[in-house]
Amino acid sequence: MTAEPSTTPRPSAQGPGAARQHTLRERNLQLVARAVFDAPTPLSRADVAAATGLTRATVSTLVDRLVEGGLVSELPPVAAQRAGRPAVPLVPAGRSVVGLGLEVNVDYLGARVLDLTGEVVVSRVTAGSFHDSDPADVLGTLGTLARDVVAEVHDGGMRLAGARLALPGLVDARTAELEVAPNLGWSSLEPVPLLGLRGPDGSEVPVVVANEAKLAALAELAGDVPSSFLYVSGDVGIGAGIVVDGRLLAAERGWNGEVGHVVVDPAGPRCSCGAYGCLEQYAGKEEILRSAGLPVDASLAELLELLRSHDRGAGAAVQRAGRALGSALADFVNLLGVSTVVLGGVYTELEPWLRDEVLTVMGERVLAAPFVSLEVRAAQAGQYAALSGGAREVLREVVAYPAAWV
Amino acid sequence: MTAEPSTTPRPSAQGPGAARQHTLRERNLQLVARAVFDAPTPLSRADVAAATGLTRATVSTLVDRLVEGGLVSELPPVAAQRAGRPAVPLVPAGRSVVGLGLEVNVDYLGARVLDLTGEVVVSRVTAGSFHDSDPADVLGTLGTLARDVVAEVHDGGMRLAGARLALPGLVDARTAELEVAPNLGWSSLEPVPLLGLRGPDGSEVPVVVANEAKLAALAELAGDVPSSFLYVSGDVGIGAGIVVDGRLLAAERGWNGEVGHVVVDPAGPRCSCGAYGCLEQYAGKEEILRSAGLPVDASLAELLELLRSHDRGAGAAVQRAGRALGSALADFVNLLGVSTVVLGGVYTELEPWLRDEVLTVMGERVLAAPFVSLEVRAAQAGQYAALSGGAREVLREVVAYPAAWV
DNA sequence: GGCGTTTTGTTGTATGGCTGAACTATTGCG
DNA sequence: CGCAATAGTTCAGCCATACAACAAAACGCC
Incomplete structure (x- = not known):
């Protein structure tokens, strides 16, 4: 168990190394695996061949390898309604x-x-x-x-x-x-x-x-989000992940998405980072709680309670956070050209009260707003x-x- | 002339298509071409083999193809100082x-x-x-x-x-x-x-x-910039290009880098885009000229003239632009994690007067500033x-x- | 119920491109 | 002048894919 592969530097499937015969194998294995894993409904070997452009012969040997390796399972062949030999459905292997x-x-x-x-x-x-x-x-x-x-x-x-x-x-x-x-x-x-x-x-x-x-x-990718989106997670701090084509946008040392300290108002309150008017001072969890009249160590449940009972102060606090968040997200969208924003962390449950303000401000500040439809939604991946x-x-x-x- | 290749959709060198035998050829051709083109000093076939990991035999046939195709030229073999058959230096083909x-x-x-x-x-x-x-x-x-x-x-x-x-x-x-x-x-x-x-x-x-x-x-890549940087071009509007690993960061429809309307101060002047306090209202060419006391259709040369003669108003105008630019760039760097910023357009010539303000503000607002060395430099690609x-x-x-x- | 039809999956054979080792070419050095 | 060293070429071997023929397993129609 705890296998060998991850310790090796990395197969040269798309690295800059020299392409040899076995590189073909690696790439086509990847291709077949992706086809099986991404398919909404189980594919047969013939389906995979059609989807990838490989011949059925090649797909057969590749699928056999994947089955042997425990990555793919064969389901019992189910007789289709049309003529012909019934296909063997291929699915990702469970518990392997x-x-x-x-x-x-x-x-x-x-x-x-x-x-x-x-x-x-x-x-x-x-x-x-x-x-x-x-x-x-x-x-x-x-x-x-x-x-x-x-x-x-x-x-x-x-x-x-x-x-x-x-x-x-x-x-x-x-x-x-x-x-x-x-x-x-x-x-x-x-x-x-x-x-x-x-x-x-x-x-x-x-x-x-x-x-x-x-x-x-990345957990959002299990749902029905588009393959490129922006994930903003609110908590005491505010973090973000930029997902492009189903993968995280990598920065030089991985230090990107630091949205918590984007400028909202240079005349705003001083932030712990030393600057003034950072987003965290408006839309950070502690600040929202404080401005809703709750102690900073109050729980999210308490805030939601107030919101559900239409408490004035709590509503205003969340609206204030929404405007600031919208402003910061507008900058983000202008810079990155992504049109979908997913709200995570405490924002997930606050989304019903945040959404309108965020969308309004973004509509004003995003330059491409007349040409694209901006989407803001709550995270779907659940807790943890x-x-x-x-x-x-x-x-x-x-x-x-x-x-x-x- | 005006050749056929660019009209074809695109070879599947790294596309998601099936990998066949000729895919190997394509990839290794690319590998050899890159080696020859990126080398600071001309490589021989043997050097290319060592650099790519391919055998000399393979490299030879690939190089021959590139020479035939007019992409690579052979220089007359120059007798090296050490023993052995002299190498044939390979260089990018000129005028081809x-x-x-x-x-x-x-x-x-x-x-x-x-x-x-x-x-x-x-x-x-x-x-x-x-x-x-x-x-x-x-x-x-x-x-x-x-x-x-x-x-x-x-x-x-x-x-x-x-x-x-x-x-x-x-x-x-x-x-x-x-x-x-x-x-x-x-x-x-x-x-x-x-x-x-x-x-x-x-x-x-x-x-x-x-x-x-x-x-x-992209023109900057001809110089000695790192392979990832942020290019900000100031003119009437302010545009930006995000270069990651020597390539432009592509957005869904190519609409990214719209840095001109990042929030600098929500209480600032109204912008033509409808929002308030956009970067363009501080660091756009026309605004800099106006606040330096020049007409909006004045030339950059006139502004530079004032700056060189230590004109108070002009200096203050550029400083104001620098602070706003620094604030916007800090957001940018926080979001993208890039550490090098190249100033283009009118900023290129203004760089000596902008630089300090920009760096100061960025140092305050970039969260990772204590851990990386931020670099701000003037563009080197020249006019047009x-x-x-x-x-x-x-x-x-x-x-x-x-x-x-x- | 047998038989053609249809679709799936497998079994050869052929081919293209890379490797590895042997070979040729061309220099420097003692 | 012969030997060592380096560059480039030639040729057999191998590997993964394509292509084509084949076997398997269903349907359906009379």
Whole structure:
């Protein structure tokens, strides 16, 4: 278990390396895997051939490999209504290869395992309060939890492809270092060794660290969002993930999407970052609560309660946040040319009260507004989206480089 | 002339199509071409083999194809200082395959031809005043100019790979339609047919339309910029190009980089776009001139004159623009995670007076500022950068898909 | 119920492009 | 002048795909 492929640098399926014979294999395996995994309804080998442009002969050998490798399963052939030999439906293999999502956030930590069908195999979340916590302590706890989960998965005969650790802060994708996580009070540390995560057979489990909002953004891809969108996650801080063609837009060191400190009003209140009038001072969770007349450590439920009872102050607070958010998102859309915005984090449940203000301001400020239809919607991935997004991302790589598994 | 390849949809070198034997050829041709074109000093066949990981045998046949196709030239073998058979240096072929850049801007139009070495083969620019002009008229004039240039190139025995038309406005990349160009007074038209451009042998010349600032951004790649940067071009309007890994970041319909209407101050002056306090109201060319005490149709030279003589008002005007620009760029950098900003258009010459303010404000507002070194520099591509950038972009595609030319 | 039709999946054979090793070409050096 | 070193070429072998023929398993029609 805890397989070899993820440790190797990466197959040259589309890398800049020299293309050899086996490169063809890799690419076509990927092509076939994508066809099977992306199809809304199970395809047969012949369908795959038609979809990919490969011949049925080639598709047959490739599919056989994927079945052997445990990435694809064959369903019992179902007699169609038309003439001809019945086709064998191909589907993603369940409970075979799985991905692990891990997360530490301000008020919980958890682990979740997904299989290639997208189903949840195990999910364990523990509530807690990790404001100004000890990294070694918290990550050690998560590591223990993760080890249990990995063992359980292993006993079930599944193979773990890898793991993603989501953290609410600035993560350097190259060095796997957490630069700073203000709301945890953590800074400048390497989280992976602190997990101490090993497979039951003592093998290494490859863990990649990433920003929480970005992984949550990827979780949306399980739904019916377009392949390019902007995900904005509101909490104490405000993070964002930019998804283009189903993949995160990568920056030099992974430090993009820092929407929380976009200028809303240079004459506004001073922000913790040192500047004035940042978005966080208008649409951050604590600021919304405060301006709704609640204590900053109040729960989202309390705010929703007020909103549902048409409380004046709460309504005004959320409207104020909506205007600021709309202004920042308009900048975002002008710069990136994306037309769909998904609201995550606390914004998900506030969406009914935020939506109108956000759309109004965006309509005013987005230059291309007359030509495109801007869409703002609530996130659909449910709670602990980053856990699912992380696991999903691991599995996306499996499908993208299936050659390592056959 | 005016070759066939660009009309075909596109070779499947990295497209999602099925990988066949000849796909290997295409990819490795591309690999070898890139190696030869990107090398700072001429490589031999053996060097290319070492750089790409292909065997010398394979490289030899591939290079022979590229030489036959006129993309690569062999220099006379120069006896090295060390032992062994002297190597044959390979270089991009000059005056063989060429790209055409076209542009209509507010006060000029022009055409420029570059060859694969990056050298200018022909360049013709005509001054004019195209504020509120007739599109058919102006594009017809440009078409005539272009036809002359194409004929000249053809008579010189060169082959034209294609053309890019740069326009200062919102261009839909899919439909090749110009949505709106405020400073020309144009809207909703198809520019390419109005050019009426045909090769001397009556063949079609494939023309792709693009935004002027984006093509100017690509021209910077000829210099020593990093492969990812942000290009901001100041003029009456303010445009931007986002370059990631040497390529423009593509949005759904090509409408990104609209930095001119980013929020600087919601309490600021009303903008022509309908919103308040847009960047253009602080750092647009006309606003800078006005606040420097010059008429809005004054030339950049007059402003520079004032600045050089340490005029108070002019200095303050540029500082004000610099602060606003810094604020907008900080948002940009926070969102995209790029650390290099190139100042183009009128900002190029204003850079010495802008730079400090821009960097100061960015240092305050960029969240990752403590961890990265932000760089702000003046554009280096010279005048009419979009002409060079457009021609360059045509040739980049030739190098990226050399299989069509061998 | 047999038989043609239709569609799926498999089994050869042919082909193109890369590798690897041997070979030729051309220089420097002792 | 012969040897070592480096560049480039030639040729057999291999691998993954295409193409075509074939086997399998249904339907339907008389």
